[in-house]
Amino acid sequence: MRAAALLLAVSLPLAAHAQTRESGPWWPNREWGAMDQAGASNRITPEKIVAAMRLVQTGRVYEIGQVYERGMPMGNTRDFALRLVPAIEPTGSNRVLYNDEFLAAEVGQVGTQFDGLGHIGGEVRFADGSLQRVFYNGFTSGEMNAGTGLKQLGIEHVKPIMTRGVLVDLPAYKGVQRLEGGYEVTLADVRGALQRQGIAESSITPGDAVLFRYGWAQLWSKPLEYNAGQLPGIGIEVARWLAERKVTATGGDTSTNEVSPSKGQGVIIPVHQELMMKNGIFNIENLTFEELAAERAYEFLLIATPIRFKGATGSPLRPLAIR
Amino acid sequence: MRAAALLLAVSLPLAAHAQTRESGPWWPNREWGAMDQAGASNRITPEKIVAAMRLVQTGRVYEIGQVYERGMPMGNTRDFALRLVPAIEPTGSNRVLYNDEFLAAEVGQVGTQFDGLGHIGGEVRFADGSLQRVFYNGFTSGEMNAGTGLKQLGIEHVKPIMTRGVLVDLPAYKGVQRLEGGYEVTLADVRGALQRQGIAESSITPGDAVLFRYGWAQLWSKPLEYNAGQLPGIGIEVARWLAERKVTATGGDTSTNEVSPSKGQGVIIPVHQELMMKNGIFNIENLTFEELAAERAYEFLLIATPIRFKGATGSPLRPLAIR
Amino acid sequence: MRAAALLLAVSLPLAAHAQTRESGPWWPNREWGAMDQAGASNRITPEKIVAAMRLVQTGRVYEIGQVYERGMPMGNTRDFALRLVPAIEPTGSNRVLYNDEFLAAEVGQVGTQFDGLGHIGGEVRFADGSLQRVFYNGFTSGEMNAGTGLKQLGIEHVKPIMTRGVLVDLPAYKGVQRLEGGYEVTLADVRGALQRQGIAESSITPGDAVLFRYGWAQLWSKPLEYNAGQLPGIGIEVARWLAERKVTATGGDTSTNEVSPSKGQGVIIPVHQELMMKNGIFNIENLTFEELAAERAYEFLLIATPIRFKGATGSPLRPLAIR
Amino acid sequence: MRAAALLLAVSLPLAAHAQTRESGPWWPNREWGAMDQAGASNRITPEKIVAAMRLVQTGRVYEIGQVYERGMPMGNTRDFALRLVPAIEPTGSNRVLYNDEFLAAEVGQVGTQFDGLGHIGGEVRFADGSLQRVFYNGFTSGEMNAGTGLKQLGIEHVKPIMTRGVLVDLPAYKGVQRLEGGYEVTLADVRGALQRQGIAESSITPGDAVLFRYGWAQLWSKPLEYNAGQLPGIGIEVARWLAERKVTATGGDTSTNEVSPSKGQGVIIPVHQELMMKNGIFNIENLTFEELAAERAYEFLLIATPIRFKGATGSPLRPLAIR
Secondary structure, rough: OOHHHHHHOOOOOHOOOHHHHHHOOOOOOOOOOOOHHHHOHHHHOHHHHHHHHHOOOOOOEEEOOOOOOOOOOOOOOEEEEEEEEEEEOOOOOOOOEEEEEEEOOOOOOHHHEEEOOOEEEEEEEEOOOOEEEEEEOOOEEEHHHHOOOOOOOOHHHHOOOOOEEEEHHHHHHOOOOOOOOOOEHHHHHHHHHHHHOOOOHHHHHOEEEEEOOHHHHHHHHHHHOOOOOOOEEHHHHHHHHHOOOOEEEEOOOOOOOOOOOOOOOOOHHHHHHHHHHOOOEEEEEOEEEEHHHHOOOEEEEEOOOOOOEOOOEEEEEEEEEEE | OOOOOHHOOOOOHHHHHHHHHHHHOOOOOOOOOOOOOOOOHHHHHHHHHHHHOOOOOOOOOEEEEEEOOOOOOOOOOOOOOOOOOEEEOOEOOEHHHHHHHHEEEEOOOOOOOOOOOOOOOHHHHHHHHOOEEOOOOOOOOOHHEEEOOOOOOOHOOOOOEEEEEEEEEEHHHHOOOOOOOOOOOHHHHHHHHHHHHOOOOOOOOOOOOOEEOOOOHOOOHHHHOOOOEOOEEEEEHHHHHHHHHOEOOOOOOOOOOOOOOOOOOOOOOOHHHHHHHHHHHHEEEEEHHHHHHOOOOOOOEOOOOOEEEOOOOEEEEOOOOEE | OOOOOHHHHEEEEOHHHHHHHHOOOOOOOOOOOOOOOOOOHHHHHHHHHHHHHOOOOOOOOOOOOOOOOOOOOOOOOOOOOEEEEEEEOOOOOOEEEEEEEEEEEOOOOOOOEOOOOOOOOEEEOOOOEEEEEEHHHHHHHHHHHHOOOOOOHHHOOOOEEEEEEEEEHHHHHOOOOOOOOOOOOOOOHHHHHHHHHHOHHOOOOOOEEEEEEEOHHHHHHOOOHHHHEEEEEEHHHHHHHHOOOOOOOOEEOOOOOEEEOOOOOOOOOOOHHHHHHHHHHEEEOOOHHHHHHOOOOEEEEOOOOOOOOOOOOOEEEOOOOOO | OOOOHHHHOOOHHHHHHHHHHHHOOOOOOOOOOOOOHHHHHHHHHHHHHHHOOOOOOOOOOEEEEEEEOOOOOOOOOEEEEEEEEOOOOOOOOOEEEEEEEEEEEOOOOOEEEEEOOEEEEEEEEOOOOOOEEHHHHOEEHHHOOOOOOOOOOHHHHOOOOOEEEEEEEHHHOOOOOOOOOEEEHHHHHHHHHHHOOOOOOOHHOOOOEEEEEHHHHHHOHHHHOOOOEEEEEHHHHHHHHHHHOOOEEEHHHHHOOOOEOOOOOOOOOOHHHHHHHHHEEEEEEEOOOHHHHOOOOOOOEEOOOOOOOOOOOOEOOOEEEEE
């Protein structure tokens, strides 16, 4: 039936609802107001950008994202189908040929990806005892979701991310090639690795991005191993520390950037909830740091700005580290 | 039938072919060798990046790309279909909710887009009299095209573009709100506009990006007017000047960044051919410069790096100008 | 994040749930058991098929569906994007050429379509006072929905539909070219039209398909008029009569086959709910009966079997009337 | 760039071209005229339909197609991605819920499929010595192909196929469970099998469909084995016999319905060329005949009408055998 437009036309009085949301138990507070949709990208101020640019000394660029291609590691409910749509015959007196491409994919949730704030939420008990299905800043499934994309918390709200990036090289600290699947990185690990790298914890200031090397990108060309189920990663402890350090984004060289399986009975991707839903912090997945690690390049300008697909839950990305 | 894999498995001896291509009349010469696929992005050297970063003084960021959304101006043979794929019920003891998005689109050829070197070519007569269907550097349709994406000249070969951007504000020079559809911008116009802006032509050095404001982004919210057919833009004269200045990229605030209709009987998008096919120069379309113009911000760090979708002809983009 | 597979892996104990569903107020009873997913297609028995085949006397075939194409009338949240994926060069010693096509579309909900039982449901109050979100036979959103398709009530469960079709020609009865937008066809209209056609109401027996001509297919080539919002169609009165007559399917030459706007404050597509959710009766939309009407062909073998796309909510269709 | 519409707007004077095509060496002659696009479906006359319907005695229906689903056997350059697009919240005073699905796939070339006449062609030498790229009836790539679908020989031209189907059960004749990969079925095999089944070769008359059981559907649930590369099937000998018998369609329970690898140095899918390009005969792939074989049901009404997706090269299908 044709009535989709009709069904979707019932709009919600957001402002009124925002007030209602004020009565909720929002975490830890609302740094940028009850209607904010940009989350921790608000921390990328002009001053922050200028300071980050000053980190560039030689102009050496590191590609820390993967190429998007057929057969790359993916969850088994996602697809990446790119097709060439070529002109068969030349056209015009100047004999032009052209090619287009058509892509059908979970474009913001395959390969190197920037998870937006509409990607992960949870069913949460509010102060009045009600259970509500909420995402960052208390936006509810009901007011966010429409068939043709998110009405709230779409990726287009994220501000450009050019900031100081800090890489935490965990295998180098642990003296291994890569961490084992299922290993939860502790805060002590993070502090030890930073110390080894000569980076003071206190130097991590609001708006920075902290990236974790687990060594997992070594498996990128082996999709079955890459996504075998057991993944090294941070847990709630480090996630809370990231929130305290007021970072803008974190990232890692696995598909989740958090330990899997999660600790706790029946718990699923709690780091995602902690970062995105509670703190508006972005998560970048399927990165690769092998080159940075080989050159002991632990501090850099990070450029990691998502594409503004209106209403998308995430974005493909070409993240760059520059020194 | 299932035989696509079989049909596509016949690979071409590229190296051998490259030699054959040497006998062709390639333009104007092969600055980066017969097998190069990165074109003018090779001009973005570390030194160029460092110099461009130095242009940033205040950290003010200008979004010069458009948001991708249903109903934006598009050619009538392209689509942009984004769908939300939500979880209906919370999962796990921590009651996780999640949303994905699925996109079906000419992802590199809708909205703000970065045209790659596999997008436009032509049927060209070679020295031996043969007609060949070639793209940049002489790669032929036959060796490039496969159903699942370009085998040569895919957008993934483009190097990161962080460079000096120069905006040429043509309506300001002409004293109009926006140029008229069908008006071809002359080299004299460009020189006059640069002079008005206090930018020496000689300051445009290899690797720079020169962007043209026609004022057309004012029509972005009116798709029928935006793509009515007659477009202001540069022609062959300015395209050749761009090639002489050895820019890495050009761009404009229309869907083609070249005058339409083209001058000459039956000629179709000749500027595209001149830039991409002959000179390996990239073209960025559907930009917006209204904010830059309002602040007379004509020189800036431009960040305009395409996403690495393997085998794509172009890329969506979130281009940023930073001062 | 990669955890979609994980999130979706939590399966529901359907059999147990079915028992719970027994306590619900199901309508009007469960003719085919609590686990049935085929609905009124169960009425197409071998005897019914043999009898329907006997209606064919001359072999004259009428196409009563539309061609699927770019630009056809559609709701504004749906798309139909077909692309040709050709081989550029011949392959093999026998110089084979081949073309594929790639389609991105709401494949079961655009153009001529067969609405399945997973398409329309409702939030319903059960005997125990609880509100539940249910579809046909009490299947709930929670147990049905997954990102990659319906886990219950997918279109693949529908049995082949070859049955007696009866066309009710309403414009012919009313003496107009086509009914007016917003006109609700009454049961008296239906009975009057049948009488005019010489078809006894009692001849409509379980498993038949009753199709309504409103004359709206005359507007198919004018998408804006076709979907202007006000549509002629049946209402709840006729829908209940269809359920009493125990038809397998109904259909019409509009995008809903029900009057729009609906009667009653804030009511949306109630006929869909009455037919599908309560009675398991299928609805076929965007048909065309101009040729049948011109030849006064009111009774025929109807072939209208949906494609078995697993987990789809509907199907494209090539419905045929044969005499 | 936006100019796709422009590029595609150059239309070809088909009628004139048809005349030119007359000078070509068309095979074996043009039974239905130089502009025909329906091929052997023209043989399904009203008389043929009436006769086929008379074959139905008991109304027993056999599903001889497969369900379309994620993970089914497919060539490695194709995809089948179906996503559920649900409404999250009920709408309207009657609390409607609805689900849509979005599909991205080679919709006519995955799973059970009906190959149309625009799917396979070849580069052919004409009487005047020229090499031309042609499909059925001499339509050329240049006049057929456009980005948004075939301009000629699209699947929408195929007439409804309801005809006598004859199954040739080869494993039963050979006394094996299934034929071996790479085995070419000979005409002697076909004749032997028909004799065993008590079906006179002379009973196969114009418009019939002849279907081949190789037993390969037994492997459908094992995609790697199903498409391991070596397939049993008919070769050119049987293809020519089918053309002599003037069948409308053939089909089989493998992904090609022809032996693979093909006989002859470097030859690729020659049966496809023989049937489609030269004779306008349709080919149906990925069928299943296990149930028919078990009941020795060798003759039946076959319903196998493709969906009319304009400009598609093939179609999904729900083929039915009825007795």
